[in-house]
Amino acid sequence: MYVGVIGLGRMGQIVVDRLLDAGHDVVAFDIDEEAVADAVDAGAEPAESIPDVADALGEDARIWLMVPAGDPVDAALSELDGHVDGDDVIVDGGNSHFEASVRRADATDAAYLDCGTSGGPAGAELGFSLMIGGPQWAYDELVPAFDAVATGPDGHDRMGPVGSGHYVKMVHNGVEYALMQAYGEGFELLARGRYDLDLESVARTWTNGAVIRSWLLDLCEEAFREEGSDLGDVADHVEGGSTGTWTVQEALEQEVPVPLIYQALAERFDSREDRFARKLANRLRYGFGRHEIVRE
Structure with a gap:
């Protein structure tokens, strides 16, 4: 061809x-x-x-x-x-x-x-x-x-x-936002919790057989390996937001509740206060899309 x-x-x-x-x-x-x-x-x-x-x-x-x-x-x-x-x-x-x-x-x-x-x-x-x-x-x-x-x-x-391909991709990206937020919040609790944990080790263990294993989790392991468990100087700032906004707008029009996607989008817009979860999301965007890592 x-x-x-x-x-x-x-x-x-x-x-x-x-x-x-x-x-x-x-x-x-x-x-x-x-x-x-x-x-x-x-x-x-x-x-x-x-x-x-x-x-x-x-x-x-x-x-x-x-x-x-x-x-x-x-x-x-x-x-x-x-x-x-x-x-x-x-x-x-x-x-x-x-x-x-x-x-x-x-x-x-x-x-x-x-x-x-x-x-x-x-x-x-x-x-x-x-x-x-x-x-x-x-x-x-x-x-x-x-x-x-x-x-x-x-x-x-x-x-x-026509339109259905980009529609499905739009919703795909909304799901991606929510998944990144879930991983970020879980690892934030581990980072600030009662044990001194090696988060690379946690991520690697989860990627091998755990229910929540995924490519994004592989990228979490990569992020902790390359940046350290505290994510080093990765900034608490997450770019992007257009496709997530489109997803939420469409959900409102169709009267479909998408609270997790909405909250993940809101976290991006609110990334002025230091949050570990957003630092991980920042680094994950580099992992899967080679988007520039915003650093402090």
């Missing part, structure tokens, strides 16, 4: 690498020339502009957007206008709001797949989890590419119509 990838940041470069490793051909573009050069070194064909990507692909173009959510997505689609038609497929692999995806699908001539992407930079080795919304035929056309970029056939599926 011949796939165009627009946006070669951390996640976009992984998409390129995994497509190439699976034997697909890739034409790649980014405004950062060094990022394009890296993709070319990996085996991709360079493009000089976004329209050049579509033109290089020709008929039945398959284009994967990995640009930041918001205005950059609209800007990329604007540049593709007139270069794609109803036989082409565009995948939006960014963290877009599901309603924005519906709007973009209605305004775009090509078939539009909104693709919620989870796994962070660890996906370079393991592959991503892909939650995809949009026309069934368009999804079926991209299955070989999804197999390559995801962990395999079980790592992706069509969630439903």
Whole structure:
């Protein structure tokens, strides 16, 4: 399959690498020339502009957007206008709001797949989890590419119509907030409790057979190993919040109670008072997404 990838940041470069490793051909573009050069070194064909990507692909173009959510997505689609038609497929692999995806699908001539992407930079080795919304035929056309970029056939599926992929990813992130908060509060109690505990040892023990084992718990073990049981100079400040806010807003509209997700979101917004739980959440965001660690 011949796939165009627009946006070669951390996640976009992984998409390129995994497509190439699976034997697909890739034409790649980014405004950062060094990022394009890296993709070319990996085996991709360079493009000089976004329209050049579509033109290089020709008929039945398959284009994967990995640009930041918001205005950059609209800007990329604007540049593709007139270069794609109803036989082409565009995948939006960014963290877009599901309603924005519906709007973009209605305004775009090509078939539009909104693709919620989870796994962070660890996906370079393991592959991503892909939650995809949009026309069934368009999804079926991209299955070989999804197999390559995801962990395999079980790592992706069509969630439903346009918007459903990013909707599922939105709720996924809300759950992620609550899980991080739960681990943070538990380890805070251990850190401030009556025993002098090695939290790396606790996390390692839990990851081996305990009911609460998970990848996030693996990252807790990593955090304590690299930062120490007191998390060193990791700041009590947790970035992020947009997808959690979207989740809470949707829950209010649907009248579905999500107290744990709401509280985790509130903790992020209230990260002015020193809290161990938020320090761990700060460090965990680096673990799974290589987000910058805010330090004191």
